[in-house]
Amino acid sequence: MKTEYVITTDRVPEEFYAEILKNKDQIKEWKELGFLEGVIPAKLVPAGSKQGAGIQNKKLPIDTKRFTEEFKEKLLEKLTENADLDDLLYGLLIKSENFQALNLLLGKYTEKIQIIYIDPPFNKETEADYLYSVRYKDSTWISMLENRLWLAKNILKDTGSIFVRCDYNGNMFVRLFMNDIFGEENFRNEVVVNRFKRQLHELTRLNIGTENLLLYGKSQNTEIKDEYRKRICTFCGKESEPSWRPMSSPGLRFPPERVIQGRKLLPPKGRHWTFTQDKIDQMQREERIRINEKMNYVDLAGNKINGLPEYLQPEQTPVDTNWADLKGYAFGSDFPTENAEELIARGINISSKENDIVLDFFLGSGTTTAVAHKLKRKWIGVEMGDHFYTVVLPRMKKVLAGEKSGISKEVNWQGGGSFKYQALEQYEDALDNLELKHNEPAQKLFKDDYLLKYFLEFETQDSPNFLNIESLKDPFSYKLKVNFEEMGEPEEAVVDIPETFNYLLGLKVKKIKARPLRLTQGDKRKYLFVLGEKEGISIAVVWRKVDDSWNDNDFRKDKEFIIKELKAWMPQRIYINGQSILTTDLEGHPVEIHYIEPEFKTLMFS
Numbered sequence: 001m002k003t004e005y006v007i008t009t010d011r012v013p014e015e016f017y018a019e020i021l022k023n024k025d026q027i028k029e030w031k032e033l034g035f036l037e038g039v040i041p042a043k044l045v046p047a048g049s050k051q052g053a054g055i056q057n058k059k060l061p062i063d064t065k066r067f068t069e070e071f072k073e074k075l076l077e078k079l080t081e082n083a084d085l086d087d088l089l090y091g092l093l094i095k096s097e098n099f100q101a102l103n104l105l106l107g108k109y110t111e112k113i114q115i116i117y118i119d120p121p122f123n124k125e126t127e128a129d130y131l132y133s134v135r136y137k138d139s140t141w142i143s144m145l146e147n148r149l150w151l152a153k154n155i156l157k158d159t160g161s162i163f164v165r166c167d168y169n170g171n172m173f174v175r176l177f178m179n180d181i182f183g184e185e186n187f188r189n190e191v192v193v194n195r196f197k198r199q200l201h202e203l204t205r206l207n208i209g210t211e212n213l214l215l216y217g218k219s220q221n222t223e224i225k226d227e228y229r230k231r232i233c234t235f236c237g238k239e240s241e242p243s244w245r246p247m248s249s250p251g252l253r254f255p256p257e258r259v260i261q262g263r264k265l266l267p268p269k270g271r272h273w274t275f276t277q278d279k280i281d282q283m284q285r286e287e288r289i290r291i292n293e294k295m296n297y298v299d300l301a302g303n304k305i306n307g308l309p310e311y312l313q314p315e316q317t318p319v320d321t322n323w324a325d326l327k328g329y330a331f332g333s334d335f336p337t338e339n340a341e342e343l344i345a346r347g348i349n350i351s352s353k354e355n356d357i358v359l360d361f362f363l364g365s366g367t368t369t370a371v372a373h374k375l376k377r378k379w380i381g382v383e384m385g386d387h388f389y390t391v392v393l394p395r396m397k398k399v400l401a402g403e404k405s406g407i408s409k410e411v412n413w414q415g416g417g418s419f420k421y422q423a424l425e426q427y428e429d430a431l432d433n434l435e436l437k438h439n440e441p442a443q444k445l446f447k448d449d450y451l452l453k454y455f456l457e458f459e460t461q462d463s464p465n466f467l468n469i470e471s472l473k474d475p476f477s478y479k480l481k482v483n484f485e486e487m488g489e490p491e492e493a494v495v496d497i498p499e500t501f502n503y504l505l506g507l508k509v510k511k512i513k514a515r516p517l518r519l520t521q522g523d524k525r526k527y528l529f530v531l532g533e534k535e536g537i538s539i540a541v542v543w544r545k546v547d548d549s550w551n552d553n554d555f556r557k558d559k560e561f562i563i564k565e566l567k568a569w570m571p572q573r574i575y576i577n578g579q580s581i582l583t584t585d586l587e588g589h590p591v592e593i594h595y596i597e598p599e600f601k602t603l604m605f606s
Contacts, residue, residue, distance in 0.1 A: 001422055001423070001424055001425065001495060001496045001499055001500045001503075002422060002423045002493055002494075002495070002496055003420060003421075003422045003496045003499045004063060004064045004065040004072075004420070004421055004422075005063075005064045005072065005075075005076070005089075005418065005419070005420050005421075006061045006062070006063050006064075006396070006397060006400065006418060006419050006420075006421065007061065007062055007064075007075070007079075007418040008059040008060060008061050008062075008400050008401070008415065008416050008417060008418065009044055009058070009059065009060045009061075009062060010058075010059050010416055011079075011088075011416065011417075011418060012062065012075065013075075013078050013079075014044075015078075016071075016074075016075060016078075017043065017044040019067075019071060020044065020062055021043065021044060023066055023067060025066040026062055026063065026066040026067075029063065029066065030060055033394060033397060033398060033401070034398075035058070035060055035401050044060075058401075059400060059401055059402055059414075059415040059416045060401060061397040061400040061401055063397070070514075073512070073513075073514040073528075074514075076512045077511075077512055077513040077514070080510065080511040080512055080513075081511075084508070084509070084510040084511070085509045085510060085511065085512060086508050086509050086510070088418060089418055089419055089420050090373055090378055090379065090417040090418055090419050091369055091372070091373060091378060091379040091380065091381070091396075091417075091419035091420070092379070092380045092381070092419060092420050092421070092422070093363075093369065093380075093381050093382075093383075093388070093392065093393065093396065093419060093420070093421035093422070094380070094381070094382045094383075094421070094422050094423075094424060095383060095384065095388040095389075095421070095422070095423040095424065096382060096384055096422075096423070096424035097384045098148055098361040098362065098382045098384065099147060099148055099151070100424060101361060101382040101424060102148060102151040102152065102155070102361060102382075103151065104424065104503050105155060105380065105503075106151065106154060106155060107503050107504055107505065107506040107603070108502075108503055108506045108507070108508075109155045109357070109380070110154055110155055110506075111154070111155065111156065111157050111158065112155060112157065112357055113155045113156050113157060113160055113357045113358075113359045113380075114156075114157050114159065114160045114161075114351065114352045114353075114356035114357055114358065115160060115161050115162070115163070115347070115348060115351040115352045115356065115357075115358050115359070116152055116156060116160070116161075116162040116163070116358075116359045116360070116361075117162075117163045117165075117344055117347055117348070117358065117359075117360050117368050118162075118163070118164055118165065118360055118361060118362045119165040119337070119339055119360075119362055119364060120144075120145055120164070120165070120166075120362045121362070122166065122167050122169055122170060141170065141173070142173050142177060145174070145177070146177045146181070148361065149162075149164075149177070149178070149181050150181055152359075152361070153181055153182060153218065155359070156218040157218065158218055158219050158221050159218070159219075159221050159222060159223045160217070160218045160222065160351075161188070161215060161216065161217050161218070161222055161223075161224070161351040161352075162182070162215070162216050162218075163191075163213045163214070163215055163347050163351075164178065164213070164214045164216075165193070165211060165212070165213050165339070166211065166212055166214065167195075167208070167211045167212070168208065171190075171212050171214070174214055175187075175190075175214060178214060178216050182216040182217070182218065185220070186216050186217040186218065186219060186220070186222065187214075187215075187216055188215040188216060188217055188222065188224065189213075189214075189215045189321050190212055190213070190214055190215075190321065191212065191213040191214075191215060191321045191322075191323050192210050192211075192212060192321060192322050192323060192324060193210060193211050193212065193213055193323045193324070193326070193328045193343060194209070194210060194211075194323075194324055194326065194327060194328035194329075195208055195209055195210055195211050195328055195329075210324070210328075211328060213323075213347070215347075223351070224350055224351065225349070225350050225351070225353075226318060226350075227318070227319040227346060227349050227350040228316035228317060228318055228319065229316060229317060229318075229319050229325055229346075230315065230316055230317075230325070231313065231314075231315065231316065231317050240313075242312055242313050242314065242315055243312070243313055244290065244292070244310040244311070244312055244313075245310060245311060245312075245313055246295075246308060246309075246310055247260075247273060247274050247275065247289070247309045247310055247311045248267050248268050248271040248272065248273055248274060248309075249271060249272060249273075249274045250270070250271055251270075251271065251272055252270075252271075252272050253272035253273070256272060256273070256300055258273045258275075258277055258280055259277065259280075260273075260280060260284075260289065260291065260309045261284070261289065261290070261291050261309070263291075265299070265305065265309065266299035266300045266301055266303075266305075267299065267300060268297045268298060268299060268300075269298050269299065269300055269302070273309070274311070275311070283311060287312075288311055288312040288314075289309065289310075289311055289312075290309075290310055290311075290312075291307040291308065291309050291310070292307060292308045292309075292310050293306065293307045295307065295308035295310075296308065319346065319350065323343065323346065326340060326342045326343050326346065327340040327342060327343065328340060328343060330367070330406075333365065334391075335364065335365035335387075335391060337364060337365075338364065338365040338367055339364070339367045339368075340367075340406075341367055341370065341371050341374075341405070341406030341407045342406070342407060344367055344368055344371045345371050345374075345375060345407050348371060348372060348375055348377060349375065352377060354375070354376040354377065355376065355377065355378060356377055356378065357377070357378040357379065357380065358372040358377045358378070358379045358380070359379070359380045359381075359382075360379075360380075360381050360382070361381075361382040362382075362383075363381040363382055363383035363392060364383065365387070365391050365392065365395065366381060366383075366391065366392040366395045366396060367406075368381060369381040369392075369396060370395060370396065370399045370406065371406070371407060373396070373399050373400075373417060373419075374399065374406075374407055374408060374411050374413045375407075375411065379419075393421060396419065399413075399415070399417075400415055400416065400417050400418075400419075401415050402414050402415025402416070403415075422496075422499070425480055425495070469597045469600070469601060472497065472577050472578070472596065472597055472600065473545065473546045473547070473548075473577065473578045474545045474546075475497040475498060475528075475543045475544075475545075475577055476494070476497075476526060476528075476543070476545065477494065477545075478494065478495045478497050479492050479493065479494055479495065480492070480493065480495050497543075498528055498530060498541065498543050501541065501575075501596065501600055501603075502530065502532065502541070504600065504603035504604060505532075505534065505539075505541075505575070505599070505603065506534055507530070507532035507533070507534055507539060507541070508532050508533045508534065509530060509531075509532045510531045510532050510533060511529075511530070511531040511569070512528070512529070512530055512531075513528075513529050513565075514526060514527065514528050514529075515527045515529070515561075515565055517544075517557065517558070517561045519554055519557055519558075525544055525545055526544065526545065527542065527543070527544045527561070527562070527565070528542075528543040528544070529541070529542055529543075529565055529566065529569075530543075531569050531571065537572050537573055538569070538570070538571045538572045538573070539571055539572070539573045539574075539575065540566050540569055540571035540573070540574050540575070541574075541575045541576075541596070542562055542566075542574060542575070542576040542577070543577055543596075544558070544577070544578070546577065546578030546579055550579070555579070555580070555581045556581070558580065558581075559580065559581050559582055562576075562580075562582060563582075563586060563587060566586065567586075567587065570586065570589050571586075571591060572590075572591060572592065573591065573592040573594060574586075574591055574592065574593050574594065575594045575595070575596050575599065576593070576594075576595060576596060577595070577596040577597065578597075580593075580595075
């Protein structure tokens with residue numbers, strides 16, 4: 001795993017501005033993304049400042065990939081002085097095959113996600129102009145989705161919802177296995193949405209004008225909120241102006257009379273007043289009730305009444321299962337299956353509130369995460385394609401910078417925020433990291449029957465992808481060959497072992513700090529301290545490079561240094577890598593001591 005952060009300059013302490021402006025790679029990226037309009041800034045100026053020339057009130061996203069590890073650690077420490085890191089971050093992007101990513105997320109996000117929106121690859125007859133394979137056999141397609149949805153169910157909150165977009169090729173399959181996974185009783189709606197394009201001159205069947213969103217709840221406690229849309233004329237498809245309508249409906253209701261405009265009135269014969277008395281009173285206060293003196297009617301008692309009660313329709317009407325008033329796809333996008341922001345916004349609005357977490361593990365071009373950010377939701381997006389770096393990541397940086405497309409104008413989006421992005425080791429990376437050692441005695445022993453099992457079990461046991469526990473003695477130098485692009489040679493990269501352990505442990509990260517310890521004149525060691533919480537227990541994770549050559553004095557200095565750095569935190573539990581002489585007494589404060597290596601191995605393979 002490799003971890004980086006994107007944070008807008010309005011949230012970065014001013015003490016980092018000078019170093020940011022010295023970074024030519026960062027300035028170049030800002031220009032390429034169109035944030036500087038060709039102007040290289042002389043200085044950064046805090047939003048609202050009156051310091052004079054410079055970039056004021058701009059929310060420029062810095063990417064820690066452009067900076068040193070030391071800069072990143074200092075920035076994270078400063079940001080977490082008065083706030084928890086996981087609370088500061090709005091989102092998480094993961095480049096990974098989604099089955100692997102969902103398994104990783106389970107440790108930390110079980111029953112934490114409020115809404116899942118996915119638009120998986122459709123089960124189509126042809127590849128057409130899609131950027132991914134859609135030509136699956138039915139059984140393969142069903143298995144691919146079903147396996148991931150079982151995992152997805154576990155990370156949904158009890159009140160959560162899931163939207164799955166599909167078309168006629170797959171909706172009958174999706175409905176059946178969604179009934180199996182979530183329960184038929186938790187089916188909520190089949191929503192109709194516009195298709196992004198229609199076939200021309202296809203004479204064997206009608207043009208396909210719609211697709212579907214299948215909406216399921218995690219349980220009977222699923223929360224669906226009221227959402228309203230503008231009224232659309234059924235005949236012309238245009239927005240309807242508010243109009244006065246007769247305030248009666250077919251059928252009878254008792255008691256039948258209502259007090260309207262100070263008059264006690266019975267409804268017309270064979271009908272009832274549309275609204276309750278409380279609703280009528282409210283609408284009268286809003287001046288949405290009148291008596292049309294030009295109209296007459298015969299009431300239930302057979303009396304001719306002068307003046308017919310009418311009500312003024314509101315400008316908006318409750319959202320139902322017909323979402324054809326919205327675009328289904330983003331026309332003009334370079335990504336052919338990009339969902340329209342308005343469509344996803346409606347789903348998010350009816351199923352969640354601010355600061356809830358939204359997940360999309362078929363992220364595509366990044367619309368779900370873009371919309372969630374603008375709607376002030378937390379978010380997680382998973383995408384495995386190479387366009388993660390060329391489409392998704394730049395798009396989210398533009399969102400942070402305050403771009404004005406999609407729903408931005410409607411929600412008055414002004415930019416700002418932060419997120420974390422990560423690349424996970426994939427199956428192909430594991431193969432790249434297999435290191436086969438020549439074992440001549442074994443080959444002589446087995447001759448032509450040289451066993452593959454033996455070959456894999458013994459000759460690859462020191463390969464880094466098998467988590468060499470001994471290598472955790474130096475957690476900052478653990479390297480793997482990783483393909484950061486789909487088409488390309490693997491490159492050796494340092495793996496973020498501490499962050500991987502945070503996930504496996506299910507740790508909510510609060511504070512991070514890095515500190516040096518000088519054991520001897522020429523031996524300066526980096527220590528990384530992570531403070532977090534799990535199930536109400538305060539936890540500190542301590543990482544440092546440990547040598548087999550350490551003597552009693554080294555371990556004593558190590559212990560004293562760790563106690564000094566953790567004193568302000570006073571955790572209930574400490575995880576530490578390598579050997580240590582820490583005791584269960586932290587200067588009079590009782591603490592549990594756990595060693596990372598056995599915990600890591602157990603969690604990794606459980």
